[in-house]
Amino acid sequence: MTSRTIAGTPVATAAGESDEHDREQVLAQYRRERARRVLVLDSLRAHLDEQPSPRAVRTCARTWVADLLALAEQVAKNKMEHPE
Template identity: 80%
Template sequence: MTRRPALGTLVATAAGESDMHERERMLAQYHRERARRVLVLDSIRAHLDEQPSPRAVRACARNWIADLLALADKVAKNKAEDTINTDDFGGAA
């Protein structure tokens, strides 16, 4: 006689595989984001290392910060406009 697994066992197995796939996807996303962050920070550090004096390093860092904040403001503004535009049309872009 062949023994068949209960339906609940099959559902639990499928859910477990789905959870495992989701965890793997999230972990891969984390590693991509971490790698991008490290790459950007290493590039900024290399640029700062090229500066001739401590004063120049600090000035350069202030410029990086100002540029980053300006960029963040633009991105935030675009996102706010996108949200307003999608809200006006009932969620359709």
């Protein structure tokens, strides 16, 4: 495999370097997605903790679930109408 330097001259690179770069990109994306998930779940937990009673917690959770499912339906519909 070759890559270009700033001057545009081809420079040979080892296949292992490319594989390592790909692996690092996949790991970085995994970490970003995991961090986003943790952030969202921690935010939801904080909101649920603010509720005054167990009944209010369950009601609030059902509302979040309904909102999430409605959002998922909108996104899925949009992807069907406008595939990439």
